[in-house]
Amino acid sequence: MSTYDDIEIEDMTFLPETQMFTYPCPCGDRFEILLEDMFDGENIAVCPSCSLMIEVIFEPEDLAEFYEKAGLPAPTPIAA
Template sequence: METIYDEIEIEDFTFDPITQLFQYPCPCGDRFAISFDDLKDGEDIAVCPSCSLMVKVIYEPEDLDEYEEELK
């Protein structure tokens, strides 16, 4: 089973409409990342590419509507 480091609200992530990634600082110095499409598909685990830590993204599907507007 995966070990979740923390649970983070989607509002605390930064969203880049160009890469379509939500990112949040990781204690190792890198950033947790999860794509917009993954969140739309119901995935809620953001992974740090530099270490083994993972965080759960706390959000409701309707929270993604405002970010979808940035993609248009």
């Protein structure tokens, strides 16, 4: 599987109301990945409008702050 780019989690936008991370795609839409999917070990964000994908660079322990921002308890444990 080939990805368009590698993006650090801090460069993405987190939407607490949907618990989703987004990042602008060259096609004009946005790459998307859910917080829960990242907790489950997924690190590929996809664009719903085209075939491009990006790899999200993060450490599992980084996710705790985003659960807090979403007003949710962090699942236990947050570790790989």
